[in-house]
Amino acid sequence: MKANHKKTNKSKLGGQFTFPGTSSPVQRIGYGAMQLAGPGVFGPPKDHAAALAVLRAAIAAGVNHIDTSDFYGPHVTNQLIHEALHPYPDDLVVVTKVSARRGQDGSWIPALSREELTQAVHDNLRHLGLDVLDVVNLRAMFDIHRPAEGSIEAPLTVLAELQQQGLIRHLGLSNVTPRQIEEGRRIAPIVCVQNFYNIANRNDDGLIDSLAAQGIAYVPFFPLGGFTPLQSSILSDVANRLQVTPMQVAQAWLLHRSPNILLIPGTASPAHLRENLAAGELMLSPEILTELDGIAATAVTPKH
Numbered sequence: 513m514k515a516n517h518k519k520t521n522k523s524k525l526g527g528q529f530t531f532p533g534t535s536s537p538v539q540r541i542g543y544g545a546m547q548l549a550g551p552g553v554f555g556p557p558k559d560h561a562a563a564l565a566v567l568r569a570a571i572a573a574g575v576n577h578i579d580t581s582d583f584y585g586p587h588v589t590n591q592l593i594h595e596a597l598h599p600y601p602d603d604l605v606v607v608t609k610v611s612a613r614r615g616q617d618g619s620w621i622p623a624l625s626r627e628e629l630t631q632a633v634h635d636n637l638r639h640l641g642l643d644v645l646d647v648v649n650l651r652a653m654f655d656i657h658r659p660a661e662g663s664i665e666a667p668l669t670v671l672a673e674l675q676q677q678g679l680i681r682h683l684g685l686s687n688v689t690p691r692q693i694e695e696g697r698r699i700a701p702i703v704c705v706q707n708f709y710n711i712a713n714r715n716d717d718g719l720i721d722s723l724a725a726q727g728i729a730y731v732p733f734f735p736l737g738g739f740t741p742l743q744s745s746i747l748s749d750v751a752n753r754l755q756v757t758p759m760q761v762a763q764a765w766l767l768h769r770s771p772n773i774l775l776i777p778g779t780a781s782p783a784h785l786r787e788n789l790a791a792g793e794l795m796l797s798p799e800i801l802t803e804l805d806g807i808a809a810t811a812v813t814p815k816h
């Protein structure tokens with residue numbers, strides 16, 4: 513059933529990208545739902561009605577790519593997405609991720625057995641109110657904070673089987689190394705990679721270029737620094753000169769960095785949402801891009 517969400521011109525949301533193996537493009541500026549859960553990504557939102565309003569405002573502005581997980585809350589962001597947006601617009605792509613569960617204290621516990629992954633896919637389906645999940649990212653947990661080597665064959669094989677059963681359309685990977693991506697691509701087609709990357713944290717520069725050459729989306733998490741917001745005098749200077757905000761420059765830089773980069777900035781604020789969506793209209797000259805390239809060497813590296 514087609515939903516009656518108000519639509520506006522989508523051409524400004526950073527342009528479009530088509531995931532490999534799909535025919536319907538997504539806008540390059542999407543929305544990350546993690547910030548809608550309570551403090552520490554645990555428990556309900558501070559303001560339930562405001563969380564629903566932000567999700568609806570994103571869709572009304574043309575966003576058609578939302579990132580979530582059933583371990584945000586847990587269950588909270590999926591339930592909010594369901595309540596705010598179901599029945600979903602035909603073109604909405606909801607990307608979820610599996611591989612962890614939450615302890616009573618909010619801790620993140622790896623959950624990568626066949627039973628846990630199967631349960632997680634069914635939980636995502638139920639909480640989102642879907643019969644099939646658009647994209648499921650397998651998040652590697654060899655090191656919870658950064659990519660670390662280790663075989664992903666066993667858990668990805670389980671997800672590939674669930675894909676063959678018709679419960680998942682497409683598979684992606686998160687928090688992974690280039691070697692793990694190669695291993696994954698021998699098991700199933702991979703349409704996106706979601707790793708930590710932003711204007712100040714550029715470990716994946718080479719990976720982004722190689723994924724771009726293969727048409728695979730790169731979706732940076734913490735595009736604005738996450739729990740440690742980006743801070744840089746270069747970013748602030750450029751923003752002042754362009755009369756925009758530093759966070760808009762950081763997002764415009766990502767859009768300029770490579771055509772396979774998709775943005776999923778997270779916010780619970782309607783004003784920040786509008787600001788983030790407007791970043792797609794900001795053109796950066798080659799001189800400014802060169803200046804911004806200096807940030808990685810000088811910015812404070814956030815600790816997560």
Ligand SMILES: NC(=O)c1ccc[n+]([C@@H]2O[C@H](COP(=O)([O-])OP(=O)(O)OC[C@H]3O[C@@H](n4cnc5c(N)ncnc54)[C@H](OP(=O)(O)O)[C@@H]3O)[C@@H](O)[C@H]2O)c1
Pocket residue numbers: 543544545546547579580609651686687706707732733734735736737738739741759760776777778779780781784785787788
């Ligand atoms: N795969 C993974 O392991 C993984 C890990 C982390 C996150 N993610 C995904 O990535 C998405 C994005 O990451 P994130 O939300 O953690 O980090 P982020 O987008 O880098 O930053 C979010 C933070 O920036 C603030 N913010 C947003 N827009 C702003 C603006 N225009 N001006 C000033 N502050 C602004 C938000 O606060 P306000 O609410 O006040 O705006 C929030 O504190 C998440 O929603 C989640 O879906 C994936």
